[in-house]
Amino acid sequence: MKKIIPDYSKSSFFNDGSSLFCNTLTRHFDFTEYGIFQMKHLNKQSPVTIFISDQVIKIVEEKCEKYIFIENACIKKILHPKTQQLGFRLSKNGQYAEFYGEYIEIWSSLKRYVIQADFLLKYKLGQKIGEGYSSSVYKAYNILNGEKFAVKIVDKYMLSRNDNLEKQYLLNELNILRQINHINLLKLEEIYESEENVYIVTELLEGGNLKNSIFRFRFSEEETIILMQQLYRSLNYLHQMKIFHLNIKFDNIFLRDQQDLTSVCIINFGKAEILKSSITSSKILNHHNSNQLLSFYRKKDIYGISIIILSIFGKKLYQESQMVDELLMKNYDCVSYIEYMNLLPPLQQFFEILFTEKGRSLIDTLTCQDILNLEVFKIKLERRQSKNVQVLQIQTFDQKRQSRFLPRPSQKGHLQLSQLQKNQKLPNINDSSDNKIKQNQSYSPQTENYLSHRLINECKINNYTPRQSILRKLLSPNV
Numbered sequence: 040m041k042k043i044i045p046d047y048s049k050s051s052f053f054n055d056g057s058s059l060f061c062n063t064l065t066r067h068f069d070f071t072e073y074g075i076f077q078m079k080h081l082n083k084q085s086p087v088t089i090f091i092s093d094q095v096i097k098i099v100e101e102k103c104e105k106y107i108f109i110e111n112a113c114i115k116k117i118l119h120p121k122t123q124q125l126g127f128r129l130s131k132n133g134q135y136a137e138f139y140g141e142y143i144e145i146w147s148s149l150k151r152y153v154i155q156a157d158f159l160l161k162y163k164l165g166q167k168i169g170e171g172y173s174s175s176v177y178k179a180y181n182i183l184n185g186e187k188f189a190v191k192i193v194d195k196y197m198l199s200r201n202d203n204l205e206k207q208y209l210l211n212e213l214n215i216l217r218q219i220n221h222i223n224l225l226k227l228e229e230i231y232e233s234e235e236n237v238y239i240v241t242e243l244l245e246g247g248n249l250k251n252s253i254f255r256f257r258f259s260e261e262e263t264i265i266l267m268q269q270l271y272r273s274l275n276y277l278h279q280m281k282i283f284h285l286n287i288k289f290d291n292i293f294l295r296d297q298q299d300l301t302s303v304c305i306i307n308f309g310k311a312e313i314l315k316s317s318i319t320s321s322k323i324l325n326h327h328n329s330n331q332l333l334s335f336y337r338k339k340d341i342y343g344i345s346i347i348i349l350s351i352f353g354k355k356l357y358q359e360s361q362m363v364d365e366l367l368m369k370n371y372d373c374v375s376y377i378e379y380m381n382l383l384p385p386l387q388q389f390f391e392i393l394f395t396e397k398g399r400s401l402i403d404t405l406t407c408q409d410i411l412n413l414e415v416f417k418i419k420l421e422r423r424q425s426k427n428v429q430v431l432q433i434q435t436f437d438q439k440r441q442s443r444f445l446p447r448p449s450q451k452g453h454l455q456l457s458q459l460q461k462n463q464k465l466p467n468i469n470d471s472s473d474n475k476i477k478q479n480q481s482y483s484p485q486t487e488n489y490l491s492h493r494l495i496n497e498c499k500i501n502n503y504t505p506r507q508s509i510l511r512k513l514l515s516p517n518v
C-alpha cells in the first residue's frame with residue numbers, strides 16, 4: 040500500500056495563502072546552479088535543473104521554467120518509494136512538489152528559509168537558558184553529533200494574541216535573521232514547527248550577557264575599544280542593508296566566550312525595521328519623509344550602542360531607553376560627567392561627540408562609518424588570549440594605576456599619546472562656551488546611589504559575585 044506523507048503546509052502557522060509555484064519574478068535574483076533533480080509533481084516525474092538564489096528556487100524543465108519562493112515553505116526529507124533515492128518535499132498551502140537527487144548541498148542553502156517538522160527527531164532539549172514574553176529559550180543538542188545550539192520555543196497560541204503583534208515581531212525577526220551574515224550578529228540555524236510551537240534554532244551564545252562579563256572581569260581599554268569597534272561595525276553592516284535594530288541595550292548584547300570581548304554578538308531583532316526605498320513603517324514619525332526616518336533610526340541605534348560604551352567606561356548602568364529618548368531630544372544634560380572621565384584623548388573626543396553639546400550639529404548625519412573613522416579606532420590595538428584575563432588581573436594589580444583612566448606604563452609606548460593628539464583628524468567640533476556641567480552633580484536619569492544599588496541587586500539576582508570581591512578572592516594568598 041502506498042504510504043501517504045502527511046502535509047502540514049495548509050495548517051502551518053506560516054501559511055500566507057500563496058501558491059507553491061509562480062511563473063514570473065518581479066525583480067532580479069542572482070541564481071547558482073545546484074544540479075539535476077527528478078521532480079515529482081501531480082503524479083508526473085521529470086528531470087529538472089535547479090538553481091537557487093537566497094529566497095527563490097528556479098526550476099528549469101525541458102520547455103519551461105518556474106519558481107518557488109522558499110521563505111516559510113514547509114519542507115520534509117523523503118525517500119523515493121521505488122528507487123529509495125533521498126530527496127525533499129516542498130509544500131505551501133496544501134500544494135507540494137518532490138525533488139530527488141544530491142540534496143545535501145541544497146539543504147544547507149534552504150534550511151534558514153524553510154520550515155521543518157519533527158524538531159525532536161534531530162535535537163535533544165537541554166536546560167532552560169532564558170525567557171521572553173511569548174517564548175522560552177533552551178539549550179539544544181544535535182542528537183547525531185552533540186553539537187550545541189540555542190532554541191527559542193514560541194507558543195503559537197500566545198503568538199496569535201494581542202492583535203497578532205507578537206506574530207509580527209516573530210516574522211520580522213526571522214525575516215532579518217535570514218538576511219544577515221555577520222560575525223557579531225546572531226546566526227540562525229534552522230526553523231521548525233509542531234502543532235503547538237515554533238522552534239527557532241540559533242547558535243548558542245555560551246558567554247552570556249555582556250553586562251555580566253563587564254562587571255565581573257577586568258578588561259583593558261584596548262579590549263573595550265575593540266569591543267566598540269565590533270559593535271559599530273556590526274551596526275554599520277546592518278545600516279548598509281537599511282536594517283535598524285531599534286532595541287539595542289545591554290540585554291541584547293551577548294558574548295560567545297564570557298572572557299573574550301571580541302566574541303560579542305547582538306541578538307533580538309524582533310523590533311528591528313527594514314527601510315526600503317519607500318517608507319515601510321508607520322510606527323514612528325509617519326509624517327516625515329524616509330530620509331528623516333532613516334536618520335532617526337540610525338541615531339537611535341548609534342545612541343543605543345554608545346550608551347553601552349558609556350556604561351562600560353563610566354562604570355554606571357542606565358535606563359537605556361529613557362536615556363536614548365533624552366539624547367534623541369538633544370538633552371545632553373542627561374550625561375553630565377564626560378569631561379571628568381579623564382580618558383585617553385581620542386576616547387574623550389568620541390564621548391564628547393556623542394554625549395555633549397559639541398556633537399549637536401554632527402549627530403543628525405553621523406553614520407557608524409563616520410564613527411569607525413574616528414581616531415579612537417586608529418590606536419594600535421592588540422588582542423590578548425581571553426583565557427588570560429584573570430591571570431592578567433592578578434599580575435597587573437600590584438602595579439595598579441593611580442587612576443584607572445590613565446594608561447598603564449606598558450601601554451604608553453603603544454599608544455603614543457602625544458603623536459595621536461597632534462594627528463587627530465576628528466570632525467570639527469565647535470567648542471561650546473557655555474559650560475553647563477557642574478562638578479559633583481549628576482543630571483543622569485538615575486542617581487549614583489540608585490545605580491549602584493541596582494547593579495548590586497542585578498548581581499545578586501543573577502548569582503554573580505561583584506567584580507571587586509572576585510578580584511579580592513583571586514588575590515587572596517589561599518588561591
Ligand SMILES: Nc1ncnc2c1ncn2[C@@H]1O[C@H](COP(=O)(O)OP(=O)(O)OP(=O)(O)O)[C@@H](O)[C@H]1O
Pocket residue numbers: 168169170171172173174175176189191225241242243244245290306307309
Ligand atoms: N542564542 C542564544 N544564546 C544564549 N542565550 C540566549 C540566546 N537567545 C536568547 N537567549 C536568552 O534567552 C533570553 C530570552 O530571549 P528572547 O529572544 O526570547 O528574548 P526577548 O525577545 O527579549 O523576549 P520577548 O519575547 O519578551 O521580546 C535572552 O535574554 C537570553 O538570556
